[in-house]
Amino acid sequence: MSKNRKDDHINIAKSFKKKSNMFDKILLEGTDLPDLSMDDIDLSTEFLGMKVPYPFYINAMTGGSEKAHKINEFLSKIADHFNLPMVTGSQSIMFKDPSSIDSFKVIRNNHKGIIVGNINPNMTLEQAQVAVSTIQANALSIHLNVIQELVMNEGDRDFRLWSNHIESVVKHLNKPVIVKQVGLGLSLKTIQKIKTLGVKYIDVSGSGGTSFIDIESTRSAKDYSYLNDFSIDTAQALINLKNEKDLEIYASGGIRHPLDVIKSLILGAKACGLSKWFLDLTDLEFAAAVKKVEEFIEDLKKIMLILGVSSLKDLKQVTYNIV
Numbered sequence: 001m002s003k004n005r006k007d008d009h010i011n012i013a014k015s016f017k018k019k020s021n022m023f024d025k026i027l028l029e030g031t032d033l034p035d036l037s038m039d040d041i042d043l044s045t046e047f048l049g050m051k052v053p054y055p056f057y058i059n060a061m062t063g064g065s066e067k068a069h070k071i072n073e074f075l076s077k078i079a080d081h082f083n084l085p086m087v088t089g090s091q092s093i094m095f096k097d098p099s100s101i102d103s104f105k106v107i108r109n110n111h112k113g114i115i116v117g118n119i120n121p122n123m124t125l126e127q128a129q130v131a132v133s134t135i136q137a138n139a140l141s142i143h144l145n146v147i148q149e150l151v152m153n154e155g156d157r158d159f160r161l162w163s164n165h166i167e168s169v170v171k172h173l174n175k176p177v178i179v180k181q182v183g184l185g186l187s188l189k190t191i192q193k194i195k196t197l198g199v200k201y202i203d204v205s206g207s208g209g210t211s212f213i214d215i216e217s218t219r220s221a222k223d224y225s226y227l228n229d230f231s232i233d234t235a236q237a238l239i240n241l242k243n244e245k246d247l248e249i250y251a252s253g254g255i256r257h258p259l260d261v262i263k264s265l266i267l268g269a270k271a272c273g274l275s276k277w278f279l280d281l282t283d284l285e286f287a288a289a290v291k292k293v294e295e296f297i298e299d300l301k302k303i304m305l306i307l308g309v310s311s312l313k314d315l316k317q318v319t320y321n322i323v
Ligand code: FNR
Pocket: 009, 010, 013, 059, 060, 061, 062, 088, 089, 090, 118, 142, 143, 180, 181, 182, 183, 205, 208, 209, 210, 252, 253, 254, 255, 273, 274, 275, 276, 277, 279
């Protein structure tokens, strides 16, 4: 991926405004008698089998350009400050342009906690191993983005090896592997196939936030927005997976505020990934960004209190209506 394209993605994603999505149609029932104090609320959970203090993480974005280096430097300091897992942007560029490696290594230099590498499924097992070892990642994510590739003039056109590569990486990497979409949502058909490849963790990464169809349409000036028809809203993707027992499910795509996190957890997600929300923080001074994340955590606790539950596992008891 070229450095210019990386910077285009950042600039265009930043220019998009928040929009309404299906989380707005899910209404939770609160209580005025929670019988709890703020101090009782415990937000800790597990992320890909590892203990974490909060049910959200910095999701995949960037690497490979000077601007990407600065963003990764800033966000990895935030990740370290709060002990949040951080997913890197696609590391595929490392294999074409070795000078890009530092923009990924900076994440491990700043962050002692959980780092998840990120590759596309063209990468072989050997490349996946290099991606992980370069940044001493604790896990690896593989992104599926067929539509994004097809709407890019310079994108991939041959997807024959993707399933084989995923299967081989899951089997031999010896680290947790999470398969994610990039904001258009994993379809049930994709998920059924993913399961046969041995995958245990998925991030549905649905629509309702950043859309790579819209980003690529803006870049190329050819309007492919009608292909958003294929997208699956994040809340809908979680509802579709309500009876799923074999996979641990993560939610991203259009997580705009703490209430979207709580709704995702109620709908069955283990934790939530936020990209655009964290990208917007990079415009702030570090102290101001820290304050925003502190407020986010505090507001998660306030919502738990409104719902009358003290731990994330108790969210299962919360009733909701879809309007
Ligand atoms: C992304 N996303 C992404 N995903 C991925 O797996 N590898 C990548 O390299 C990138 N690159 C990237 C760049 C930028 C600028 C953005 C905003 C996003 C997709 C991201 O991880 C997530 O799936 C979507 O952005 C949806 O989440 P939000 O933005 O609605 O919170």
